Amino acid sequence: MLHEKLSAIYDNVLRRNPGEIEFHQAVREVLESIGPVLGKHPEYAESKIIERICEPERQIIFRVPWTDDKGEVHINRGFRVEFNSALGPYKGGLRFHPSVYLGIVKFLGFEQIFKNSLTGLPIGGGKGGSDFDPKGRSDGEVMRFCQSFMTELYRHIGEYTDVPAGDTGVGGREIGYLFGQYKRITNRYESGVITGKGLVYGGAQVRTEATGYGCSFFVQEMLKARGTSFDGKRVVVSGSGNVAIYTIEKVEQLGGVVVACSDSSGYVLDEKGIDLDLLKQIKQVERARLDVYAQRRPHATFVPGRSVWEVPGEVAMPSATQNEITGHDAATMVANGLIAVGEGANMPTTPEGIKVFQEAGIAYGPGKAANAGGVATSALEMQQNASRDSWTFEFSEQRLQEIMRDIHDRCLATADEYGMPGNYVAGANIDGFRRVADAMLALGLI
Ligand SMILES: NC(=O)C1=CN([C@@H]2O[C@H](COP(=O)(O)OP(=O)(O)OC[C@H]3O[C@@H](n4cnc5c(N)ncnc54)[C@H](OP(=O)(O)O)[C@@H]3O)[C@@H](O)[C@H]2O)C=CC1
Numbered sequence: 001m002l003h004e005k006l007s008a009i010y011d012n013v014l015r016r017n018p019g020e021i022e023f024h025q026a027v028r029e030v031l032e033s034i035g036p037v038l039g040k041h042p043e044y045a046e047s048k049i050i051e052r053i054c055e056p057e058r059q060i061i062f063r064v065p066w067t068d069d070k071g072e073v074h075i076n077r078g079f080r081v082e083f084n085s086a087l088g089p090y091k092g093g094l095r096f097h098p099s100v101y102l103g104i105v106k107f108l109g110f111e112q113i114f115k116n117s118l119t120g121l122p123i124g125g126g127k128g129g130s131d132f133d134p135k136g137r138s139d140g141e142v143m144r145f146c147q148s149f150m151t152e153l154y155r156h157i158g159e160y161t162d163v164p165a166g167d168t169g170v171g172g173r174e175i176g177y178l179f180g181q182y183k184r185i186t187n188r189y190e191s192g193v194i195t196g197k198g199l200v201y202g203g204a205q206v207r208t209e210a211t212g213y214g215c216s217f218f219v220q221e222m223l224k225a226r227g228t229s230f231d232g233k234r235v236v237v238s239g240s241g242n243v244a245i246y247t248i249e250k251v252e253q254l255g256g257v258v259v260a261c262s263d264s265s266g267y268v269l270d271e272k273g274i275d276l277d278l279l280k281q282i283k284q285v286e287r288a289r290l291d292v293y294a295q296r297r298p299h300a301t302f303v304p305g306r307s308v309w310e311v312p313g314e315v316a317m318p319s320a321t322q323n324e325i326t327g328h329d330a331a332t333m334v335a336n337g338l339i340a341v342g343e344g345a346n347m348p349t350t351p352e353g354i355k356v357f358q359e360a361g362i363a364y365g366p367g368k369a370a371n372a373g374g375v376a377t378s379a380l381e382m383q384q385n386a387s388r389d390s391w392t393f394e395f396s397e398q399r400l401q402e403i404m405r406d407i408h409d410r411c412l413a414t415a416d417e418y419g420m421p422g423n424y425v426a427g428a429n430i431d432g433f434r435r436v437a438d439a440m441l442a443l444g445l446i
Pocket residue numbers: 166167168169170171211238239240241242243244262263264265319320321322324344345346371372374375
């Protein structure tokens with residue numbers, strides 16, 4: 001239920017952003033949480049902080065022409081939504097996926113504002129991407145696309161302005177091509193302009209692993225708060241990309257057994273625990289489909305075209321995409337003995353699914369808190385770039401773990417303060433919102 005004033009604001013968001021359903025969903029979830037804050041802080045409403053937060057500071061849409069290996073010309077659409085810079089330069093990844101349109105980029109950028117605020121680090125919120133599909137494209141085609149994309153994007157970004165990184169479809173290969181083109185066009189070795197860089201040219205230890213590791217640390221804290229741990233727990237992960245792979249790695253180090261993971265073609269079930277070396281070989285080296293995993297590990301099964309959430313597990317770590325857990329999936333998962341959910345993906349659970357988890361008393365860690373380790377480590381990469389320094393893997397991982405513990409504890413403390421104990425959604429939204437709102441008040445009408 002929306003507070004009366006917030007309901008009018010939400011109606012206005014619907015009217016001003018027609019058809020952008022993912023953006024509407026992300027806004028609604030935050031507005032549903034922050035009603036009680038307005039009672040304590042009338043100054044936020046008086047200064048129209050919420051109306052301002054829902055309107056991006058700047059939205060950039062551009063043409064991206066490129067040629068494939070046969071010389072055929074293709075035209076994609078590029079986006080960068082610079083949502084809020086009250087806390088620092090816009091910060092957030094780039095997504096390359098055929099489903100990308102303005103509504104997806106805006107939902108991701110909106111989430112990023114509160115996520116970045118939760119990290120406690122000086123980063124604003126932004127997101128970008130393209131409807132380009134890198135799947136099945138050669139390295140040369142991906143490079144030409146990235147070069148064309150950056151040929152427009154470069155004029156909008158900078159170490160103190162807007163700092164992109166990776167997201168779905170944008171990993172180390174794409175970041176290298178993007179940074180290379182930025183350097184070439186500007187004639188500046190501006191390391192802090194993009195994060196997720198390779199270690200040989202200014203990248204930071206642990207950034208590759210950070211989202212999955214961070215999400216695992218967050219779930220570890222949720223389990224600890226309930227007097228338990230990962231030890232011996234049966235864990236189900238969706239996806240098999242960057243976030244999923246490093247979630248599986250850390251969960252296994254923490255004593256859990258990951259029995260299933262997926263891609264958009266189906267899922268694999270491996271009761272002995274996912275063989276991570278094999279998964280990395282298939283996904284990171286060969287860029288192949290997941291059925292290859294079962295071909296090479298005979299006791300594992302590949303189940304095409306079905307949802308991984310039908311596999312029973314005590315812990316679920318969705319790490320693929322938005323709205324992948326429906327209300328029906330959530331009910332099945334609860335009936336199958338689920339106790340905790342940590343979202344590595346952004347907004348992977350539908351509103352109906354969240355309701356099911358919360359009513360069943362599941363420890364439910366929403367993406368903007370649970371997957372904040374990726375962007376937090378990006379901010380640490382910016383810090384190292386600015387000081388021409390590089391930290392060890394051990395030190396960087398320790399910083400990540402401290403940040404995730406701090407986010408967890410603040411979510412719980414804020415939920416307690418507002419009379420909703422154990423509600424990580426309310427805790428994350430309120431704590432993330434307050435910091436941005438206070439900065440916006442301090443900065444005048446911006
Ligand atoms: N990378 C990062 O640092 C961060 C990422 N995230 C979020 O984590 C999620 C995953 O990102 P990331 O791992 O980087 O992306 P990747 O591109 O590395 O991997 C995405 C994975 O999800 C699968 N997937 C995508 N869409 C679907 C679908 N509709 N059904 C089933 N599987 C699907 C992909 O399968 P296939 O290859 O078949 O498409 C792939 O296995 C996204 O929501 C992203 O926004 C959040 C914070 C930081």
